[in-house]
Amino acid sequence: MSGKPERALTLEVLFPDLVDWGYVVTSEIDFEYNCVAWAAGDKTQQWWPDEHGYWPEGVAREMTVEAFMGAYATLGYASCHDDDHEPGYEKIAIYADDAGAPQHAARQVNAEHWTSKCGDLWDISHPLRALEGARYGRAVRFMKRPV
Amino acid sequence: MNAFKILPISAGELGRRIDADLGRPSLRAAIVSASLAGPVAARIAARLRKLSGRAVAHVEHPLEAAALVRLVRRAGEGLAVVSGIDDFSEEEWQWLDLLRSHLARGGSTWFVLSPRSFGLLERNAPNLASWMGNPLTLMEGERLTREADEDAAQAEFDRLSHVWLDETMFMSSLTRKVQNPAYQAIITMGERAIPPILRDLEREPKLWGPALHAITGAKPVQKGDEGKVRRVAAAWLRWAKANGYEW
Numbered sequence: 041m042s043g044k045p046e047r048a049l050t051l052e053v054l055f056p057d058l059v060d061w062g063y064v065v066t067s068e069i070d071f072e073y074n075c076v077a078w079a080a081g082d083k084t085q086q087w088w089p090d091e092h093g094y095w096p097e098g099v100a101r102e103m104t105v106e107a108f109m110g111a112y113a114t115l116g117y118a119s120c121h122d123d124d125h126e127p128g129y130e131k132i133a134i135y136a137d138d139a140g141a142p143q144h145a146a147r148q149v150n151a152e153h154w155t156s157k158c159g160d161l162w163d164i165s166h167p168l169r170a171l172e173g174a175r176y177g178r179a180v181r182f183m184k185r186p187v
Numbered sequence: 188m189n190a191f192k193i194l195p196i197s198a199g200e201l202g203r204r205i206d207a208d209l210g211r212p213s214l215r216a217a218i219v220s221a222s223l224a225g226p227v228a229a230r231i232a233a234r235l236r237k238l239s240g241r242a243v244a245h246v247e248h249p250l251e252a253a254a255l256v257r258l259v260r261r262a263g264e265g266l267a268v269v270s271g272i273d274d275f276s277e278e279e280w281q282w283l284d285l286l287r288s289h290l291a292r293g294g295s296t297w298f299v300l301s302p303r304s305f306g307l308l309e310r311n312a313p314n315l316a317s318w319m320g321n322p323l324t325l326m327e328g329e330r331l332t333r334e335a336d337e338d339a340a341q342a343e344f345d346r347l348s349h350v351w352l353d354e355t356m357f358m359s360s361l362t363r364k365v366q367n368p369a370y371q372a373i374i375t376m377g378e379r380a381i382p383p384i385l386r387d388l389e390r391e392p393k394l395w396g397p398a399l400h401a402i403t404g405a406k407p408v409q410k411g412d413e414g415k416v417r418r419v420a421a422a423w424l425r426w427a428k429a430n431g432y433e434w
Contacts, residue, residue, distance in 0.1 A: 075359040085414040094414030159357040
């Protein structure tokens with residue numbers, strides 16, 4: 041795939057709130073990593089706690105928010121209360137559906153924006169809530185680590 | 188009473204005959220075993236379609252002579268392939284002989300017949316048979332069938348993989364991607380899915396490891412490489428070469 045669009049109509053169909061909240065496409069399409077990896081700053085592999093994905097050694101391979109927090113804890117992240125921007129800290133958010141199953145993760149960029157890899161599609165910069173909805177659920181847990 | 192010299196030809200020669208007939212009115216008969224008639228007809232139709240860039244009517248299992256003629260004529264000046272007429276009675280063949288002038292149109296019409304059907308054609312539709320000239324019989328029917336099946340498998344894979352990508356492209360969950368019905372349907376294709384998967388893996392690595400494992404039971408991916416898309420693809424391609432797969 042080549043060519044990074046300024047906007048991606050596919051994403052706007054999948055996540056209609058992006059149109060009102062605003063977003064910027066920041067990469068080309070890349071199949072090599074997924075959102076969980078991208079939130080962890082890893083563009084080399086797909087993180088997922090089943091037998092098909094990379095998962096940090098010693099962390100439970102299960103589809104729970106706790107397992108995802110355990111994975112990010114291996115990178116120095118610790119649980120925090122909210123998504124407020126705190127200078128000197130880098131935050132991540134874990135999105136989960138109504139059943140509590142993790143569906144997405146994003147990394148904070150600044151006070152207004154987070155960065156996400158949307159499945160197999162592009163990386164985007166977006167407000168945290170813009171990806172909430174039927175596909176990714178809601179941002180339910182936050183973690184932070186010193187920059 | 189066989190007045191015709193049946194010409195045994197290879198699949199390649201058949202292709203050249205199709206090419207030579209293209210663009211001029213012709214009626215041809217190819218004789219293959221009854222079980223191969225459908226796949227061979229599909230193969231001929233695909234070749235005609237590719238060469239001419241035009242629509243090709245594949246008339247399969249017409250109920251009667253009049254229906255056959257109607258469906259072929261619907262192709263206008265175009266191209267038609269007829270198969271599946273083993274159930275035609277002697278009377279239907281006689282009707283087809285009477286209606287033969289309606290089959291002589293601007294394009295090529297290929298009849299793919301079993302030996303039994305050709306016998307009925309000779310006996311009951313001698314005028315139509317004479318218009319067809321010497322029938323061709325395929326020495327490489329099995330190869331053609333295999334190629335036709337490979338074409339069909341590729342088309343099925345293309346359709347399913349597009350659905351899969353459409354429905355899962357926003358997902359990060361590898362589990363949900365693999366559970367997707369279109370992905371599972373690719374697994375259900377079994378061995379037929381392997382060459383199309385390998386071609387796609389070579390072109391642009393995607394999450395095909397779980398499907399290949401489900402179909403073959405093999406585990407060529409090194410421990411620790413899970414999630415590394417390019418390494419997983421390379422491991423499967425190496426495995427496929429070592430195990431004699433061609434794609």
